[in-house]
Amino acid sequence: MKRLAAAILMALACAPGLSAAQALAPSPIRGFEPFTVADIRVDGLQRISAGTVYTYLPIERGDRIDRSRVAESIRALFRTGFFNDIEIERQGDILVIKVSERPAINKITLVGNKDIKSEELLKGLKDIGLAEGETFDRLQLQRVTQELVRQYNNRGKYNVSISPTVTDLDRNRVDLTIDVKEGKAAKIKHINIVGNETFSDEEILDGWESGTTNWLSWYRRDDQYSREKLSGDLEKLNSFYLDRGYVDFNIDSTQVSIGPDRREMYLTANVREGEVYTISGTRISGDTIIPVEELQRLVLIKEGDTFSRRLLELTRDSIISVLANIGYAFAEVEPIPEIDRDTRTVKVNFYVQPGKRVYVRRILYKGNTRTSDEVIRREMRQFEGMWYSQAAIDRSKIRLQRLGFFEDISIETPQVPGSADQVDVVISMKERTSGSFVFGLGYSQLSGVITSVSVQQNNFFGSGDRVGFTVQNNRFVKRFDFSYLDPYFTDDGISLGYNVIYRELDQGQANIANFTTDNGALQAVFGVPITETDTVGVVFGIDRNQINVIPGATPDPFIDYIDALGRRTFNAWRTEISWARDSRNAFFNPTRGTYQRIGAEITLPGSTVEYYKLNYQFAKYWPISRSLVLLSAAEIGYGDSYGDAITRSFPVTAENPFDPNGPRVPVLDDNGDPLLRVVTADGLPFFENFYAGGVRSIRGFEDNTLGPIFRFPGSDFNQPLGGSFKTTGTLELIFPTLLDSDTTRVSAFLDFGNVFADTDAFDVGEFRASAGVALQWQAPIGPIILNLSTPVKKQDGDEIERLQFTFGTQF
Structure with a gap:
């Protein structure tokens, strides 16, 4: 009887092995007598190596195993996620593991997704373990659908439909195709604030990102529901009341309901306002580092003021900034309110914890594949081995932005591992194309077709030097230019450059009086930085200018000027001295800061004509809100001779x-x-006169047509003369653009001003004005400008041009 039982057990041990399901079943494993493993063999592998299996297998050669060890092994292999089925059997003293691999994902294809980019969706799938090259589990398809539906629901799309399709391929691979039907985004039909007695719904909802449908919703998409937007808006609601003294304000509950068609959303917030609290006093405590009296001047809220969380936060940030500027990079300031509900007052204690003083170990640069580290390093105002300064880091970022070499710049200051008093400054940047090559591209209403070859490189071979070469031809100008500028000729930031210019101009084709000029010039350019924002510029040059007048076509005053001199060729030794202050925060489309420039151009004694020109330019950018900027700009120019008539x-x-x-x-x-x-x-030579009107001046009027006019006797033919005194101004409201780029600008503008024969002729009543909208884009082929405007103050005879545009490189 015992021999029969042993034979039965041996037969069971040699039979086809246990299935994975059997191994994991709670019933005991039968028919597997303990034995010592002499060898291990894995059958059924296609992509996965045997070594990988051995890594996860808790059994090795020489181990003695029983049915519990077999069950443990099966569970360990299943946990890898590599296999659909696992069987273990014994062949003599050899342990045989038979596996059926799960297929690998060859390719994931998304179809129909428009609102969310494929990269974002694939990232979400990767987070749940589904990516190309990974093992595919068919049970994951439900998780895939849930993840994608979640992402679309977060964007307010509740009608989304996700249909995954699996296609089997050879070599145990699959292609996964996910068909997305996004549907329409749910629109916010109504927002209801319940419990607000002091403020109206309109006051509270002003500034919310969420809103009901309005005439700008097609652009701002503020009527599309989003969970993230609502969360931010509820925080704004809380801040709205706390900034106005309602310390006990609370949002009791919020409800978000959706209509039967899943296309309309209804938002409700139940609030409790409470009472208004005032400030009973403030104090600063802790390790202040700086004398308390100095920090006290930074406190923006005083005794008797209405409580305001915003002012508390601004005060906190101001104290932190002051400490950060002297090396305390991790300073913390906590406003601790002491609330007295009986008297409705709050006493605030600003508790200062400066932490350790920190210095910068290294400054690291990432993303500058073309621009050399030296070009970036010389703009830095934070130095390695020096105490950390937030002001120096902020200033460094602005200087880098103003180079115009980078689309995006971010600065991080991670703490050095293992050190409490060191940080690294990591500057990450995304480079933009800083040069251009343009051939035969360009058109403007004034110039016509521009045929040109232009090579402009603002960051020559990554050195920061500027090199330009242009050959240009159109109906009024033939021009050759070469320019070179080294912005750091010396380590102190003195710049040195050279210009070589030759032009043949037919002024009559440029809406200027009929005469032609042949002009050549050589110039040396110097720039000397005085402060972080102030620069003095000096230009020395020599030029030769030949004027050709046309009797009967050139205005008589110009012919008289030429005849009085008795020559048509003008030689000049010329110098220009300028001062500029530039605190703008970006190279293209700044959002804050001021630009001012005063320049004086003088021909030196011994020149054919001795004269001077003065010019003042002003531009200030006023940030009105997070996305709106107001630009106010003005320009004044004046010129006259200083020699004898x-x-x-x-x-x-x-x-x-x-x-x-x-x-x-x-x-x-x-x-x-x-x-x-x-x-x-006498006076300023006519070929140096100022002109106004056109795409880059007072828009809505034809280029160069404003100012004094010469009317030929006995005919209706007239020509602009220009003048020696110019005054223009601009007010421009700059809007956010659909493109997330600082090279595009959409604005509404009001231009005004005029050109006068001299200062005695100045008359504000002679000003012209226009209003309109403008689009500017710094495209790779050059600036594209489109203006649509209408004159709001004009006179009979003015040349009007409501639609003005130009594209291609202009020089």
Whole structure:
């Protein structure tokens, strides 16, 4: 009997092994006598190596195993997630593991997703373990659907439909296709605040990101429900009351309900306002580092003021900033309110914990694949080995932004591991194309088709040097330019550059009086930084300018000027001195800061004509809100001669009535004396006059047409003369754009001003004004400008141009 039982047990041990389900079943494993494993073999592997299996298997050669060890092994292999089925059997002293691998994901394809980018959706899938190259578990499909539905619900889309499809491939692989039908976003139909007695719904909801449908919803999408937006808006609701003294304010409950068609949302917030509290006193305690009297000046809330959490936070931030600027990078300031509900007052204690004083160990740069570290390092105002300064770091970021080399700059200050008094400064940046090559691209209403070859590199080979070369041709200009500027010719930041210029201009084609000029110039340019925002510039140059007038087509005052000088070629030794202050926070489209420049251009004694030109430019950017910016700008220009006026007289002659082909004869006055033509060259030379009107000046009027006009006798033909005194101004409201880029700007503007013959002719009543909207884009091919405007103050005879545009590189 005992021999029979042993034979039965041996037969069971040699039979096809236990299935995974049997191994995991609570019933005992039968027919597996303990034995010592001489070898282990794994059958059924396709992608996974045997070594990987051995890594997870809790059994090794030489181990003695029983049915409990077998069950443990099966559970361990199932936990890897690599297998659909596992069987273990014995062949003599060999342990045989038979597996059926789960397929690998060859490719995941998303179809139909528009509102959420594929990269975002794939990241969400990866977080739940579903990614290309990973093992595929069919039980995950439900989790996939739930994850994608969750992401769309967070964006207010409750009609979304997710349909995953699995396609089997060879070599135990699958393709996963996820078909997304997004549906329409649920719109907020109504927002109801319950319990507000002091403030109206309109006052409370002003500034919320969530709102009911309005005329700007197509752009702002504020009527689309989002859980994140609602959470932020509820925090704004809490801040609204706390900033107005309602210390006991509370949001008792919120309800979000959805309509039967899942397209309409209803939001309700139940609030309890409470009473208004005032400040009974403030004090500063803790280890203040700085004398308390100095910090007390930073406290924005005083005894008797209405309690305001916003002012408390601003005070806290101000104290932290002051401490951070002297090295206490991790300073903490906690406003501790002591509330007296009987008297409705609050006493605030600002408790200061400065932490350890910190210095910067290293400054690291990431993302600058083209720009050398030296170019970035020389803009830094925070230095390695120096005490940490938040003000220096902030200033460094602004200086880097103003280079124009980077689309995005972020700065982090992680603490050095194992050190409480050291940090690293890590500057991460995304470079933009800082150069351009343009061939034959460009058009403007003034210039017509622009045929040009232009190479502009503001960051030449990553050195920060600026190099430009241009050959340009259109209907009024032929031009050759070469320029070079080293912004750091010296370590102190003195810049040095050179310009080589040659131009042939037909001014009549530019809405300027009919004459042509051939001009060549050589210039040396210097820049000397005085402070962080102030720079003095000096230009020395020599130029030669040949003027060609056209009798009968060029205005008489210009011909008289040429005749008075008795020459048409003007040579000049020229210098320009300028001062500029630039505190703007970005190179393109700044949102705050001021730009001012005063320049004086003078031709030196010994030049053909001795004159000067003064110019003042001003621009200030006023941030109105997080997304709106007001630009106020003005420009004033004036010029005059400083040498003696030159006067000449010529006899007036006429044709000989008896011999039309003979010499002209003098014209006599009533006394029988020869009639003389007296001409004078005085004031600013006409070819240096100021002009106004056009795409970059007073928009809505044709380029260069404003100011004094010369009307030819006996005809309706007239030409702009320009003038020696120019005044223009702009008010411009800059809106947020659909593109998340600082190279695009949409704005509404009001332009005004004019050009006058001289200061004596200045008359505010002669100002012109226009209003409209503008689009500007710093495109790779050059600036694109589109203006749609209408004059709001004009006079008869003004040349109006309501739609103005230009694209392509202009020089």
